[in-house]
Structures are given as C-alpha cells and as structure tokens.
Amino acid sequence: MSTAVVGVRYAVVAVAGDDDLARRLTAHGLWPGAVVERLRHAPFGDPVLFRLHGFRLALRRTEAERVTVVEVVS
DSSP, X not given: OTTOOBTOEEEEEEEOOXXXXXXXXXXXXXXXXXXXXXXXXXXXXXXXXXEETTEEEEEOHHHHTXXXXXXXXX
C-alpha cells in the first residue's frame, strides 16, 4: 500500500503478520475488502495519508508496506 497512487482507490487483500502492528492496522479498519484511497504524503514520503471508512488515517511507509492491496476497477 506504500506505493499506492494518489487518488486511486484500492481494496485491501491482507495485512501481513500476526503481531501488535498487524492487529492495530486491522483495528483501524484495514481488513480484507476495505476500500482505501491515498490522499497525499509528506515531502519526503513519510507519513502517508489515506481515506478509509470515511476518515483519514496516517501511516508510516513501513506500516503501509504491511498491507497488500489491489486496484479497484470502476
């Protein structure tokens, strides 16, 4: 998800791992089937801002790399 393009919608496929970070990402709404959109990123690329379930979620690039997504075709 860290390489997502601004303005493109993606569907979450999976969150990698079985640790506290994976559970936190899932608790924030990043579960399979959830639709996310990359809104913007900081000047050096970290953090990255996403829209998810009607709210904004900022993730570090290393956190976003744990989420596997596919582009939503509309």
